[in-house]
Amino acid sequence: MRLRPFFSGGGLDRADHLRTDPAAIGRLCADSGALELVWENGAPAIDAMGRLCWQPVSGSPPLLLGLNDHHPRLCALPEDNGPIDARTHIQLLTLLAAEDSPTFAAALSLAQWHGRHRFCSNCGQSTEPNRCGWSRACTGCGAEHYPRVDPVVIMIAEHDGRLLLGRQPSYPPGRFSALAGFVEPGESLEAAVARELQEEAGIAVGEVRYLTSQPWPFPSSLMVGAWASAQSDSLTIDTNELDDARWFSRAEVVQALSGDPDAPFLPPPAAAIARTLLEAWVDGLM
Amino acid sequence: MRLRPFFSGGGLDRADHLRTDPAAIGRLCADSGALELVWENGAPAIDAMGRLCWQPVSGSPPLLLGLNDHHPRLCALPEDNGPIDARTHIQLLTLLAAEDSPTFAAALSLAQWHGRHRFCSNCGQSTEPNRCGWSRACTGCGAEHYPRVDPVVIMIAEHDGRLLLGRQPSYPPGRFSALAGFVEPGESLEAAVARELQEEAGIAVGEVRYLTSQPWPFPSSLMVGAWASAQSDSLTIDTNELDDARWFSRAEVVQALSGDPDAPFLPPPAAAIARTLLEAWVDGLM
Numbered sequence: 309m310r311l312r313p314f315f316s317g318g319g320l321d322r323a324d325h326l327r328t329d330p331a332a333i334g335r336l337c338a339d340s341g342a343l344e345l346v347w348e349n350g351a352p353a354i355d356a357m358g359r360l361c362w363q364p365v366s367g368s369p370p371l372l373l374g375l376n377d378h379h380p381r382l383c384a385l386p387e388d389n390g391p392i393d394a395r396t397h398i399q400l401l402t403l404l405a406a407e408d409s410p411t412f413a414a415a416l417s418l419a420q421w422h423g424r425h426r427f428c429s430n431c432g433q434s435t436e437p438n439r440c441g442w443s444r445a446c447t448g449c450g451a452e453h454y455p456r457v458d459p460v461v462i463m464i465a466e467h468d469g470r471l472l473l474g475r476q477p478s479y480p481p482g483r484f485s486a487l488a489g490f491v492e493p494g495e496s497l498e499a500a501v502a503r504e505l506q507e508e509a510g511i512a513v514g515e516v517r518y519l520t521s522q523p524w525p526f527p528s529s530l531m532v533g534a535w536a537s538a539q540s541d542s543l544t545i546d547t548n549e550l551d552d553a554r555w556f557s558r559a560e561v562v563q564a565l566s567g568d569p570d571a572p573f574l575p576p577p578a579a580a581i582a583r584t585l586l587e588a589w590v591d592g593l594m
Numbered sequence: 595m596r597l598r599p600f601f602s603g604g605g606l607d608r609a610d611h612l613r614t615d616p617a618a619i620g621r622l623c624a625d626s627g628a629l630e631l632v633w634e635n636g637a638p639a640i641d642a643m644g645r646l647c648w649q650p651v652s653g654s655p656p657l658l659l660g661l662n663d664h665h666p667r668l669c670a671l672p673e674d675n676g677p678i679d680a681r682t683h684i685q686l687l688t689l690l691a692a693e694d695s696p697t698f699a700a701a702l703s704l705a706q707w708h709g710r711h712r713f714c715s716n717c718g719q720s721t722e723p724n725r726c727g728w729s730r731a732c733t734g735c736g737a738e739h740y741p742r743v744d745p746v747v748i749m750i751a752e753h754d755g756r757l758l759l760g761r762q763p764s765y766p767p768g769r770f771s772a773l774a775g776f777v778e779p780g781e782s783l784e785a786a787v788a789r790e791l792q793e794e795a796g797i798a799v800g801e802v803r804y805l806t807s808q809p810w811p812f813p814s815s816l817m818v819g820a821w822a823s824a825q826s827d828s829l830t831i832d833t834n835e836l837d838d839a840r841w842f843s844r845a846e847v848v849q850a851l852s853g854d855p856d857a858p859f860l861p862p863p864a865a866a867i868a869r870t871l872l873e874a875w876v877d878g879l880m
Contacts, residue, residue: 310801316782324793325832414780421779425715429739432713432720442778453715455779459745459816491816492728493707493741494700496602497807507610515596518804521783530745530777546611 311588313522313533314401314579319410320374320381327372327439333382336372337365341379344369345415347386349396352412358405360412371422371441373415383415383441385422392416397526401579413525418442420527421455429453460529461500462488464585465511467538471561471589472509473573474545474553482574484554486582488531501534509553510544513537519588522581531581535594562590597874599808599819600687600865605696606660606667613658613725619668622658623651627665630655631701633672635682638698644691646698657708657727659701669701669727671708678702683812687865699811704728706813707741715739746815747786748774750871751797753824757847757875758795759859760831760839768860770840772868774817787820795839796830799823805874808867817867821880848876 326332336342343362346353353361362381371383392400404412418441425444428435433448444453464486465472473484489504491497498516505511514537522531545553556564556572564571565586576582588594612618622628629648632639639647648667657669678686690698704727711730714721719734730739750772751758759770775790777783784802791797800823808817831839842850842858850857851872862868874880 310784313782315780316785318785318788319780322778322789324789325834328834410780410785412780414778417779424737427713427715427718429711429713429715429721432718434718435715451710454744454776456742457745457777457779457781458740459743490740491743492608492700493703493743493814494601494605494696494698494809494811495743495816496599496809497816497818498596499602499604499696502604503608503610523780523782525780528779530781530783532783548611548614 311520311584311593313520313531313581313584314406315409315413315524316520316522317407317410319414320376322374323372327442333368333370333372333440336380337368337382339380343379343381345373345381345383347384347419349392350386351392351396351400352415354400354403358403358408360408370437371415371418373411381411383419385419391420392526401577410523413523417523417525417528418455420525425453456528457523457530458528459491459497460488460524460531461491461497461504461534462486462531462581462585463501463505463516463534463536464589465505465509465513465536465538466589467541467555470541470555470557471586472511472538472543472553472555474508475551476549477551479551480574483576484552484556484573485576485580486533486585487550487553491532497532497534501536505536505538508546508549510542512539514539517594519585519594520581522584524581533581533585535585535589558590561586565590597806597870597879599806599817599867599870600692601695601699601810602806602808603693603696605700606662608660609658613728619654619656619658619726622666623654623668625666629665629667631659631667631669633670633705635678636672637678637682637686638701640686640689644689644694646694656723657701657704659697667697669705671705677706678812687863690865696809699809703809703811703814704741706811711739742814743809743816744814745777745783746774746810746817747777747783747790747820748772748817748867748871749787749791749802749820749822750875751791751795751799751822751824752875752880753827753841756827756841756843757872758797758824758829758839758841760794761837762835763837765837766860769862770838770842770859771862771866772819772871773836773839777818783818783820787822791822791824794832794835796828798825800825803880805871805880806867808870810867819867819871821871821875844876847872851876
């Protein structure tokens, strides 16, 4: 069975071949079916049904998100492109329609990347959008810079039928979730899973199995969900990273996922891939 | 069975906890068992046995690669940090010992990243190494920048018992390999596999299965290997990306992997994850 985390569908036709056509943006803006994304408080605007809001094209938005039924979907760079505050973040994830979530993720990640990359990391001169917004070119040394996609491993470790979950200091009271960390240069996904479990919980890992993946546009993560076999259940918790980490039985995870207020922990929210990992484990899909 | 592509082992103890200790580098450099990586022509130097070359620490190298048996392994930033030429690249991959390959990959990716990120992408001011070389901090706006790890999907598509492989213009004569492309913002790994096969070969995809992963430090890719079920064998090749793409039978792939000079194609080299994917397919490990 294929797991389908939020944000992980196909989205628009990205129409890669148009990006290298220098005249494309002008032509696309003139298309009578072209639409432009509406921004609100630094994020794509959403209507009461959770759908993205679009408007007729005004001016010449620099980003081509893709084609919908052969008509262009364009996007300006929002003036406010700082990080989204936690309240907006939670509201967005509760409301957003799953079918629009991949386009939301692409627009938000791209816009925030443009905002943080107005200068060339190679020479310090200014950069300009290029390839219909899918890269930036330096006006000084000519270097081309591509949007970041930062892989993160997020994993459930199992030992003797129980699952290891942890609490970050930023979590709401009672929540436990999968442990996670950024993949570093020179690491495979499997090596990153083993290192993070060792660092954060003192757990040595045997087998590692990939489960599923999800873009997470706050601002540019690619979450890679995995299951790992722990070689013991003795924990050494890195208190710089985690408030707590504990082993939970299948019955406890089932109870938490059911929304029972007496459950021993509050599970991750529906939009998080960690929730998908817990559901997959309960369903025996490892 | 766990697949083990080149570059994908565990490597050094990365000793993450030392990176946030501002005095750590000074203390580590004074450790009598400390060693410093030797650079040669912009890459980590390798001896006749394919092992990395180390020397006593001179000065205060800014990068802590990790610990080996509790002793620090440090690394200076090479003066020549441009891209490695193709000949050096091939020689390195033929000679390099698998056990040293993760450390080689981390050092090369990190050093090249430092070389291309001497300025802040947010404000254009200069940046300085931070966290024992695992980030750079801006001297102007204070932004902290982390090394890039760029996820790439690389996949073998199967239809009716045959495998789709393609030829990039840069390949040596006769070589065919797995199709590949960078994961974009707002994409899951599965969506990126489907998009790349559609773009490069005109193939619609059903199921996608993760196989294994590999860091590829030329300069900073994380290769994510997958198998995909193709919904037809009718190809529309993107000639901007590929010279050719063809379907090969299991017997043909077996013949190519055996090194038979009469095989219908030259397979990817041993260090490439594409080779691991072909071997896994022949062995029925999908």
